[in-house]
Amino acid sequence: MVPELEKATVHMKSPEHVRRVISALRKEGPDKLQVVSDFDMTLSRFGFNGRRCPTSHNILDNSQVISEEGRKKLKDLLHYYYPIEIDPNRTMEEKRPLMVEWWTRAHGLLLQQKILKRDIAKIVEESEVMLRDGVNTFFDQLHQHNIPLFIFSAGVGDILEEVLRQAKVFHPNVNVMSNYMDFDDKGVLRQFKEPLIHTYNKNASVLEKTDHFQQLSSRTNIILLGDSMGDLSMADGVANVENILTIGFLNDKVDEQRGKYRDAYDVVLEKDETLDVVNGILCYILGDLN
Numbered sequence: 001m002v003p004e005l006e007k008a009t010v011h012m013k014s015p016e017h018v019r020r021v022i023s024a025l026r027k028e029g030p031d032k033l034q035v036v037s038d039f040d041m042t043l044s045r046f047g048f049n050g051r052r053c054p055t056s057h058n059i060l061d062n063s064q065v066i067s068e069e070g071r072k073k074l075k076d077l078l079h080y081y082y083p084i085e086i087d088p089n090r091t092m093e094e095k096r097p098l099m100v101e102w103w104t105r106a107h108g109l110l111l112q113q114k115i116l117k118r119d120i121a122k123i124v125e126e127s128e129v130m131l132r133d134g135v136n137t138f139f140d141q142l143h144q145h146n147i148p149l150f151i152f153s154a155g156v157g158d159i160l161e162e163v164l165r166q167a168k169v170f171h172p173n174v175n176v177m178s179n180y181m182d183f184d185d186k187g188v189l190r191q192f193k194e195p196l197i198h199t200y201n202k203n204a205s206v207l208e209k210t211d212h213f214q215q216l217s218s219r220t221n222i223i224l225l226g227d228s229m230g231d232l233s234m235a236d237g238v239a240n241v242e243n244i245l246t247i248g249f250l251n252d253k254v255d256e257q258r259g260k261y262r263d264a265y266d267v268v269l270e271k272d273e274t275l276d277v278v279n280g281i282l283c284y285i286l287g288d289l290n
């Protein structure tokens with residue numbers, strides 16, 4: 001039904017459940033469907049040619065507008081907190097305060113740097129960010145069929161929006177919820193807007209000021225894409241979910257995290273830098289409409 005599900009990167013705890021959900025999504029059609037996706041390391045690539053690709057935070061951290069000392073401090077934070085973020089032996093409850101600590105300290109350092117709004121396009125242009133292979137097909141299929149795509153990211157909203165703009169995929173069906181920068185009247189970064197979104201609070205608790213999911217109340221079928229265990233709660237704010245297919249990219253510490261990912265996500269894509277499987281599933285669901 002979806003040849004891409006035969007790829008060696010694909011792992012499913014229950015292929016039968018996956019088949020059943022995909023059939024239901026196809027039967028009910030695009031008018032009932034919405035897609036909820038993480039950004040960093042889900043729509044963007046984790047690595048290329050053996051090197052890590054930057055997250056939306058890293059795009060800023062590594063840029064020339066940050067002093068050498070600032071860059072070093074931001075890197076030190078990454079090296080300390082990232083292993084905690086992905087540690088399969090710690091609970092989310094243990095991780096939450098530490099993630100708040102990481103984001104707060106990193107944003108505090110960025111605030112000391114006099115980042116200008118007008119520099120964002122150049123910062124992104126000069127970065128090493130890469131979107132996953134197949135990203136154009138993904139965005140174009142959703143746009144063509146008026147399927148809403150909600151990008152729910154603990155990254156930096158202004159940066160990720162610019163990445164999408166430069167890739168020419170920021171279509172009107174795309175909405176973003178993320179950490180946005182607040183600039184003063186001279187265009188200098190003065191703070192990050194509330195609420196702070198980190199890896200383990202991507203749920204209805206930070207969506208109070210938006211009625212995005214309420215506006216889409218007839219779309220009770222969901223495809224959810226993520227790369228973290230925290231991403232699994234991104235669609236918790238959707239009422240009356242009928243069918244949900246969760247697809248998880250397992251990018252890092254694969255052997256250690258495999259068990260948890262296979263238990264939690266319907267489809268796990270191990271070290272797969274493409275959107276081939278997602279596109280194959282969408283292509284099947286949209287079937288004759290394509």
Ligand SMILES: Nc1ccn([C@@H]2O[C@H](COP(=O)(O)O)[C@@H](O)[C@H]2O)c(=O)n1
Pocket residue numbers: 038039040041055056057058078082085102103106152153154155199228
């Ligand atoms: N200072 C920081 C804080 C977080 N990160 C990474 O960003 C990712 C969050 O964005 P999503 O789009 O994936 O929600 C997360 O994986 C952190 O590792 C960072 O690079 N720097």
Ligand SMILES: [Mg+2]
Pocket residue numbers: 038039040041042226227228
């Ligand atoms: Mg991510």
